[in-house]
């Protein structure tokens with residue numbers, strides 16, 4: 810499968826054209842700037858991004874960096890409900906700096922019925938091993954196989970990723 814991490818811009822649009830996004834099997838869309846937006850504005854920015862039918866997975870949902878910066882303010886439940894409606898997914902980012910979703914947010918998302926990807930955010934092959942931290946985070950959240958995207962067969966994923 811072909812994929813890319815796609816930036817969610819300040820106004821909730823994605824930084825790739827639809828033409829380019831269409832060539833991908835799925836996307837991981839995330840925020841990398843404007844962390845200081847107030848809660849409603851940040852929440853709506855993400856919800857607007859999810860309205861784009863090429864949005865698949867919300868990457869590192871709160872942007873927190875452990876011991877460095879808290880996450881930005883968002884209404885997790887509202888975003889999760891919107892994601893459910895749109896057919897989007899969340900990720901547990903396994904990077905030890907992030908572990909984002911938190912166990913608590915992962916539980917909220919799973920209760921609303923969102924499937925969650927455990928991803929490494931690896932920037933080199935040496936970082937693939939960090940997936941164990943993401944798996945541990947999923948266990949802390951009490952996630953079961955049925956809530957984890959990685960555990961779904963390719964055929965199911967292909968269907969889930971089409972909106």
Ligand SMILES: [Zn+2]
Nearest residue numbers: 814839868869
């Ligand atoms: Zn990122």
